[in-house]
Amino acid sequence: MKFVDEVKITISSGRGGPGAVTFRRESHQPRGGPDGGDGGKGGDVIFRTSKHINSLFEYKTYKKYAADNGQPGAAEKCTGAHGADLVLVVPEGTLVRSAETNEILHDLTNVDEVKVLQGGRGGKGNEFFKTSVNQAPEYAQPGEDNQSLEIVLELKLIADVGIIGFPNAGKSTLISRISAAKPKIADYPFTTLTPQLGVVKVGDYSNFVVADIPGLIKGAHQGIGLGIQFLKHIERTSLFIHVIDVSAMSGRDPLEDFADINFEIEQYDQLNKDKDGFFPLSTREQIIVFNKIDLLRSEELEKLKKAFQKKYNKEVYAISGVTGKNIKDLLTTVADKILKAKGLTHDGPTVQH
Ligand SMILES: Nc1nc2c(ncn2[C@@H]2O[C@H](COP(=O)(O)OP(=O)(O)OP(=O)(O)O)[C@@H](O)[C@H]2O)c(=O)[nH]1
Ligand SMILES: [Mg+2]
Known part of the structure; x- marks a missing residue:
């Protein structure tokens, strides 16, 4: 007989921040060279195991869990802040399944930590796109999109x-x-x-x-x-x-x-x-x-x-x-x-x- 505790949740990583389109301000020149910084990286979704908890009870209240987005780049080649990772602590031995296919994506037995979703890359600022033929690019890269996944967490319960x-x-x-x-x-x-x-x-x-x-x-x-x-x-x-x-x-x-x-x-x-x-x-x-x-x-x-x-x-x-x-x-x-x-x-x- 198998005792299982199960929850279905949606997890999302953070989007990358967009690169900036900015130009240096210089007194003798109305518009200086491009100096738009890169966007920050979006946060990852990480599962960490703990021996301190023995059920998935904590995940029964909320259905959606998201890491933070990266911040946009800024002038003076400033890179946007990275979005904070989301760390979900689960009991040792938890299985992470795809809700769609039921396939086991991760088995968290004897595993301390695993990255389940990668945050989006930050977009490059316009400074990056400067070339000999285009000294003043008017564009920057958008941040990479985030990833979302519906998963089922499953744990074989051991009675205390x-x-x-x-x-x-x-x-x-x-x-x-x-x-x-x-x-x-x-x-x-x-x-x-x-x-x-x-x-x-x-x-x-x-x-x-x-x-x-x-x-x-x-x-x-x-x-x-x-x-x-x-x-x-x-x-x-x-x-x-x-x-x-x-x-x-x-x-x-x-x-x-x-x-x-x-x-x-x-x-x-x-x-x-x-x-x-x-x-x-x-x-x-x-x-x-x-x-x-x-x-x-x-x-x-x-x-x-x-x-x-x-x-x-x-x-x-x-x-x-x-x-x-x-x-x-x-x-x-x-x-x-x-x-x-x-x-x-x-x-x-x-x-x-
Ligand atoms: N008045 C009263 N009745 C109780 C109490 N606890 C259980 N009962 C009743 O006692 C009967 C047996 O309860 P169960 O919980 O099924 O007993 P069990 O120990 O699980 O029994 P088994 O599964 O047969 O081993 C039921 O009719 C319950 O309603 C109580 O505190 N007060
Ligand atoms: Mg009984």
Whole structure:
């Protein structure tokens, strides 16, 4: 299964500035020799890759991106200023395709920077055209036209966070609430049959990718329910959100559910520990989420938190995926932990001049 993030945008380089038609002013001569300078070069469009960003989210707002035009040349052989290049920062591994033909124009894997469009050349000023037979050319060259291209940026997403938990715990409800993902949600177990990814934006510049996978049940490592094979989709995430249904009428024991899921994860590690480059899941940091608190009286919630604390000595986030309660706090914590795990701080803007 392929998860892709895709945006279609139009990029344009800058036009070259026109050359100038000017003549020297000299006191004894009404019109001196030609001295029109060249136009400045138009800006290039450059793609630069960054490990600090992991989605194309920043390119979903604006559809058009243009470098600056070169300025016209001027008298006294002055060259016009060059137009600033446009640098678009994209995640490592982004593909640049032609929107028209779908052909891959650039694969930005292990590439720091690539020039995708060249800015127009500046036109020559009339000084350049002076010859022995034409000492006073009245013309200059126009600037070279710019280039425009409609492209599709495509990125294979790699999840930063995996959501784990029993079926019906509210995992898909959570991802649908925090991202643009639209998974199926229903009041019965095993609604989600294939992993779903969503890009979560927190604050202005930081975002992360969450994977919602089918629920696990006791005995999943023996193939019960949908089994544990979907855990492979979250092997590379830096942390897990462990969603536990705490609603009064679920009839479940949240403390037991927590232990059961962790047991299945340990079993997954046992089965995979000899795999090349395997990184165990049972030691991965978990953010524990009590979900559906809108369906639990607050005294009951407090009791449950205490019992959980006593048994596992772990902090929990109590949220409601339906009302949205406490979700913002949860996301801030998750975003901070991911940035830390990657050794980064909050990123700056991705479009630079
Ligand atoms: N009242 C309430 N209902 C919730 C909450 N979160 C989820 N639900 C409901 O719980 C049911 C299951 O939610 P899903 O998001 O489909 O659960 P899931 O964990 O993705 O389930 P599977 O895909 O089967 O593993 C749905 O009917 C949701 O509307 C919540 O915070 N409050
Ligand atoms: Mg689901």
